[in-house]
Amino acid sequence: MTHTYNISGMTCDGCIAKVSFLLKRTPHVKDVEINLEKGQATVTMDEQIATSVLQDTLKDYPKYQLSEGSRHSHIEKNIFAAQAEESKSWIQTYKPIVLIFGYISCISLITALSGKTFDIMLFMRVFMAGFFLTFSFFKMLDLKGFASSYAMYDIVAKKFSGWGYVYAFLELGLGIAFALDFEPVFVNAFTAVLMTVSLLGVFQSVLNKKKIQCACLGAVFNLPMSTVTIIEDGLMILMSIAMLSMYL
Incomplete structure (x- = not known):
């Protein structure tokens, strides 16, 4: 029936x-x-x-x-x-991400200027810590919802349903690691690989013009997948590679 x-x-x-x-x-x-x-x-x-x-x-x-x-x-x-x-404008749609990046950039800049000169390494490390801790927080608010949304486009989550849950905790771990400056060479290398894999699914969805929800802030905000998501992931990759090159 x-x-x-x-x-x-x-x-x-x-x-x-x-x-x-x-x-x-x-x-x-x-x-x-x-x-x-x-x-x-x-x-x-x-x-x-x-x-x-x-x-x-x-x-x-x-x-x-x-x-x-x-x-x-x-x-x-x-x-x-x-x-x-x-009818929503660009700023209305992406206001949560703009505010988050603004606040993280502000605290990172203040910290980097706390010494006699601007410390670019400290700026990037604090920014990465703030980014991963904040984004993992929103994912944790509705972990099940995030995992479900993430599986719509991520290449790993499509094949392994539990990857969304793992990914949220990986972001939390990375945030703590950057805050503590723990094993910076490994952490930055791991971040670059993890974010590159994540970017592949985002890139495919944007190229195919799929109208799906971006899971970067979990299931709390209904943000559309777009080039903003690509820029967001790309920035994390560039920062991790830049920091890695400074350590080596």
Whole structure:
């Protein structure tokens, strides 16, 4: 038997994959087809499933609301949400990242100027520590949500579902390592490799023009994947290579 449900909150291909994945985990669900434009999910099941059960499947992601309400009212809501997203300016969309980079740059600059001369090595080390600690913090707020979003585009997470969880803790470890200046040669080399692997998935998604959510700040902010993400990862790679060359 097949039933069609309205689902609000879906805005991109990443949402389609996530909602489809969650619904397919429900017992007796055989297949799920998502129509993003209509905001609908067509669920094929081998026996009747209560709507409340399907709603419970999405409870960890409150932005997705499943219902059997009016199809037309739901479409209007979806169109309104899409128009609101499109009307956002660049600064409104990426405000969280701009603020984070601004604050980290500020504290890094103050620290680097604490001596008689500007210490570029200290600036980069503090910046890297702040970057990884801050970004891992947002991932930890919804670790499951981050892992799910990360698996939409990362080349490793696509093959190994647990990589998103590992990656969040690796960022935390790197942040602590940079803050303590622990084994700088190894840490910088490892960072360069890790961020390069991460960049490959981002690069593929941007080139293919996939409209998916960037997981750099976990599942807390709905940031679109774009060249901003490439610049962000690229900057970390360049800094780690620059620091590595100074140590060698």
